[in-house]
Amino acid sequence: MSPALLSPILRPSALQPLDGPVRPRWGLALRQVHAVSAVVVVMAIGLGLAMTHLVSDAGLRFDLYQVHKSFGMLALALVLLRIVVRVGQKAPDPVGSFWQRRLASAVHKGIYLLLLLMPVCGWAMVSASPLPVPTVVFGLWTLP
Numbered sequence: 001m002s003p004a005l006l007s008p009i010l011r012p013s014a015l016q017p018l019d020g021p022v023r024p025r026w027g028l029a030l031r032q033v034h035a036v037s038a039v040v041v042v043m044a045i046g047l048g049l050a051m052t053h054l055v056s057d058a059g060l061r062f063d064l065y066q067v068h069k070s071f072g073m074l075a076l077a078l079v080l081l082r083i084v085v086r087v088g089q090k091a092p093d094p095v096g097s098f099w100q101r102r103l104a105s106a107v108h109k110g111i112y113l114l115l116l117l118m119p120v121c122g123w124a125m126v127s128a129s130p131l132p133v134p135t136v137v138f139g140l141w142t143l144p
Contacts (some may be wrong), residue, residue, distance in 0.1 A: 024092040024093060025092050026089065026091075026092060027085075027089050029085055030082065030085050030086060030089060033078060033081055033082050033085060034082065036078060037075065037078040037079065037082060037115070040071055040074050040075045040078060041075055041115070043071050044068055044071035044072055044075055047064055047067055047068040047071060048068050050064060051064035051065055051068060066135070066136060067138075069122065069123075069126065069135045069137070069143075070136075070137045070138045072118070072119040072122050072123070073119060073123070073135075073137050073143065074137075074138075075115065075118075075119050076115075076116070076119035076120065076123075079112065079115040079116055080116075082112075083112070123135075123143065126143075127143075127144070
């Protein structure tokens with residue numbers, strides 16, 4: 001079977017042309033942290049929606065809040081790791097027109113800002129609550 005007929009998911013470098021020059025891309029470590037971060041963020045959003053709109057049992061809702069906060073802290077740790085790893089890697093050469101590159105850069109920075117601010121705002125909101133409910137991250141340690 002020709003490699004061109006394989007699904008892009010099955011090809012080792014799905015974004016690379018089969019017969020053209022190979023473009024440089026982000027390193028493996030950063031791509032892996034990116035993928036894990038995406039899964040964690042989607043899980044946190046799903047838990048947030050479930051706990052606020054789908055669950056009426058107070059005990060289950062409390063448990064979902066704890067897991068949601070845990071995923072938020074994991075997302076914060078992963079974005080900080082992404083920033084550290086990103087600083088140590090040279091970016092691939094940009095593609096597209098001048099305005100596409102500028103817009104892509106602005107959107108990228110905005111997403112990083114949101115990935116930093118959302119968990120920090122959630123943590124601040126929980127810390128400012130008059131209720132003395134501790135946040136126990138994945139049942140391992142308590143956040144201040």
